[in-house]
Amino acid sequence: MKYQALMLALSATIGSHWANAAEPIETIQPIKITEPEKVELGKMLYFEPRLSKSGFISCNSCHNLSTGGVDALPTSIGDRWQQGPINAPTVLNADFMLAQFWDGRAKDLQEQAGGPIANPKEMGFTHELAVTTVASMPAYRERFAKVYGADKIDINTITDAIAAFEKTLVTPNSPFDKYLTGDQQAISADAKAGYEIFKSRGCAVCHNGPAVGGTMYMKMGLIKPFHTNNPAEGRKAVTGKEADKMVFKVPTLRNIELTYPYFHDGSVWSLAEAVNTMSDVQLGQKFSTEETAQVVAFLKTLTGDQPQIVLPILPPSTAETPKPQPFAQ
Amino acid sequence: MKYQALMLALSATIGSHWANAAEPIETIQPIKITEPEKVELGKMLYFEPRLSKSGFISCNSCHNLSTGGVDALPTSIGDRWQQGPINAPTVLNADFMLAQFWDGRAKDLQEQAGGPIANPKEMGFTHELAVTTVASMPAYRERFAKVYGADKIDINTITDAIAAFEKTLVTPNSPFDKYLTGDQQAISADAKAGYEIFKSRGCAVCHNGPAVGGTMYMKMGLIKPFHTNNPAEGRKAVTGKEADKMVFKVPTLRNIELTYPYFHDGSVWSLAEAVNTMSDVQLGQKFSTEETAQVVAFLKTLTGDQPQIVLPILPPSTAETPKPQPFAQ
Numbered sequence: 001m002k003y004q005a006l007m008l009a010l011s012a013t014i015g016s017h018w019a020n021a022a023e024p025i026e027t028i029q030p031i032k033i034t035e036p037e038k039v040e041l042g043k044m045l046y047f048e049p050r051l052s053k054s055g056f057i058s059c060n061s062c063h064n065l066s067t068g069g070v071d072a073l074p075t076s077i078g079d080r081w082q083q084g085p086i087n088a089p090t091v092l093n094a095d096f097m098l099a100q101f102w103d104g105r106a107k108d109l110q111e112q113a114g115g116p117i118a119n120p121k122e123m124g125f126t127h128e129l130a131v132t133t134v135a136s137m138p139a140y141r142e143r144f145a146k147v148y149g150a151d152k153i154d155i156n157t158i159t160d161a162i163a164a165f166e167k168t169l170v171t172p173n174s175p176f177d178k179y180l181t182g183d184q185q186a187i188s189a190d191a192k193a194g195y196e197i198f199k200s201r202g203c204a205v206c207h208n209g210p211a212v213g214g215t216m217y218m219k220m221g222l223i224k225p226f227h228t229n230n231p232a233e234g235r236k237a238v239t240g241k242e243a244d245k246m247v248f249k250v251p252t253l254r255n256i257e258l259t260y261p262y263f264h265d266g267s268v269w270s271l272a273e274a275v276n277t278m279s280d281v282q283l284g285q286k287f288s289t290e291e292t293a294q295v296v297a298f299l300k301t302l303t304g305d306q307p308q309i310v311l312p313i314l315p316p317s318t319a320e321t322p323k324p325q326p327f328a329q
Numbered sequence: 330m331k332y333q334a335l336m337l338a339l340s341a342t343i344g345s346h347w348a349n350a351a352e353p354i355e356t357i358q359p360i361k362i363t364e365p366e367k368v369e370l371g372k373m374l375y376f377e378p379r380l381s382k383s384g385f386i387s388c389n390s391c392h393n394l395s396t397g398g399v400d401a402l403p404t405s406i407g408d409r410w411q412q413g414p415i416n417a418p419t420v421l422n423a424d425f426m427l428a429q430f431w432d433g434r435a436k437d438l439q440e441q442a443g444g445p446i447a448n449p450k451e452m453g454f455t456h457e458l459a460v461t462t463v464a465s466m467p468a469y470r471e472r473f474a475k476v477y478g479a480d481k482i483d484i485n486t487i488t489d490a491i492a493a494f495e496k497t498l499v500t501p502n503s504p505f506d507k508y509l510t511g512d513q514q515a516i517s518a519d520a521k522a523g524y525e526i527f528k529s530r531g532c533a534v535c536h537n538g539p540a541v542g543g544t545m546y547m548k549m550g551l552i553k554p555f556h557t558n559n560p561a562e563g564r565k566a567v568t569g570k571e572a573d574k575m576v577f578k579v580p581t582l583r584n585i586e587l588t589y590p591y592f593h594d595g596s597v598w599s600l601a602e603a604v605n606t607m608s609d610v611q612l613g614q615k616f617s618t619e620e621t622a623q624v625v626a627f628l629k630t631l632t633g634d635q636p637q638i639v640l641p642i643l644p645p646s647t648a649e650t651p652k653p654q655p656f657a658q
Binding site: 047049050054055056061064065066067068071072073077080081083257258260269270306308309310311312313314316317319323324326327 | 376378379383384385390393394395396397400401402406409410412586587589598599635637638639640641642643645646648652653655656
């Protein structure tokens with residue numbers, strides 16, 4: 001009940017607080033790439049299907065940069081079409097998150113990147129085979145030598161490069177950011193009204209910071225239970241504490257129009273329904289149809305410039321490259 | 330036996346013929362894009378996973394522009410991880426082919442593009458649902474209206490746009506093309522020797538034209554049987570003629586270093602082995618180890634500039650967009 005108490009206390013004061021202080025949302029700045037060779041290498045690895053057992057699945061398969069950094073499925077498709085356990089979070093602006101995965105079990109993007117490669121239900125590979133694969137190609141050896149020094153291809157450098165690329169995947173210049181920085185015409189009157197609701201009714205208690213989320217963990221079903229068939233236990237899986245059951249990292253709302261379906265179980269496809277569910281189970285409030293539409297109008301202003309990605313050209317396999325195993329047992 | 334007789338007759342004269350005539354291989358010219366809006370629309374559709382039942386498979390899944398326009402698997406992975414029947418041919422330079430698919434059952438790229446969308450083992454969708462999907466998004470409606478006129482979203486315009494994009498996927502400026510146009514330093518002495526073998530020993534009888542293939546159909550196993558577990562019957566499936574059994578479109582050798590594994594059954598991973606098999610079963614010849622290495626050196630000079638693709642940003646689904654069915658029955 002401590003969350004609930006905290007929440008109610010915060011909700012009561014939040015409107016007046018933010019009326020007199022900084023906005024709860026910070027703008028996103030365009031990225032300045034300081035290590036272009038590492039980023040380019042990371043981009044190759046991000047699109048590299050040979051980091052999977054099948055030779056078919058890359059990071060981009062489930063965090064598709066054509067579609068908001070997600071696969072737009074309730075839960076992902078993994079090796080041999082296995083059904084993933086949870087909705088794939090967007091890779092866009094992910095470096096703003098306090099930790100990675102819904103339960104925060106990876107401390108940063110580098111640690112996260114190693115997970116799916118070796119997860120039997122996702123890419124189904126091993127770190128050892130991933131290293132052997134990358135090291136089997138002269139073009140990769142040259143690039144790693146340039147970025148990390150000779151003979152430095154291991155799972156740490158592979159995931160470091162992927163993380164370096166992912167850190168560039170930010171989405172600046174959203175209409176809302178333009179509004180925040182003074183352009184009153186950048187968003188509609190409905191969106192402005194929606195933002196006021198977002199702040200005054202409590203949404204921004206959890207959804208704040210540059211990514212409009214990702215700054216804290218919070219219980220899903222704070223005021224009322226959230227009904228789901230998804231067995232994920234949230235932070236409890238990390239901490240072992242019963243109090244952390246159903247406590248998840250607050251997801252980013254940046255580009256939310258692109259990252260359906262919503263919630264950790266991917267159960268909701270419409271933004272209006274997502275807003276209504278959240279106001280109900282997290283805030284114990286019922287928004288009017290107009291209020292919901294206004295909040296949705298606000299949320300749609302959070303779509304920023306999508307990263308412009310030139311598809312990498314990957315080097316050919318060699319005789320030393322492990323063969324893909326798409327169908328073998 | 331008519332192929333065999335033809336082949337032997339051609340082989341006997343081929344060296345002297347080409348010594349005094351035009352080269353059997355034509356250079357590939359950079360593409361001039363005359364309809365950029367149609368090409369851009371086609372690129373979006375090429376990367377559009379919502380043209381599949383699962384929402385997970387796009388044209389680019391099996392004709393991956395990061396990896397030579399193929400999936401680099403013996404046979405492809407389709408809807409629900411079904412195993413495809415035949416090796417995915419490269420989309421690169423595909424417009425130079427006399428017809429599409431290994432058996433030539435589609436007359437052109439537009440006709441080809443409709444196949445996988447509706448094939449239950451590939452994208453598993455229907456043309457009707459593909460049209461409904463595309464037409465459900467305002468951004469697509471606008472683009473189609475601009476390119477084709479209002480209310481012109483149908484399977485013909487969808488595949489026309491995809492084909493328009495695919496026609497731009499050519500690979501000029503290969504070392505071999507530079508050599509052909511006069512740069513004697515563009516390829517090694519081994520590659521030059523390999524090219525002479527390629528011409529004098531009969532390879533170029535079938536592998537000719539700008540794509541170094543795709544100008545004719547030919548029996549696989551012309552002189553000796555080609556042993557395979559793959560049940561594909563080749564042109565027989567199109568013509569119904571017993572004489573067309575195991576007759577396939579001659580594949581392009583452009584970018585062959587990238588488009589392993591080889592042959593319609595994807596059974597061979599090394600270029601040297603592919604060359605030896607072809608010299609054996611198609612030409613009834615045994616190349617020395619040195620000759621094989623020289624032909625391989627020549628083949629590797631056929632890798633051209635890969636198309637530089639800026640990943641398209643796809644519009645979000647709407648309430649009218651059919652939901653993906655990745656796991657439903």
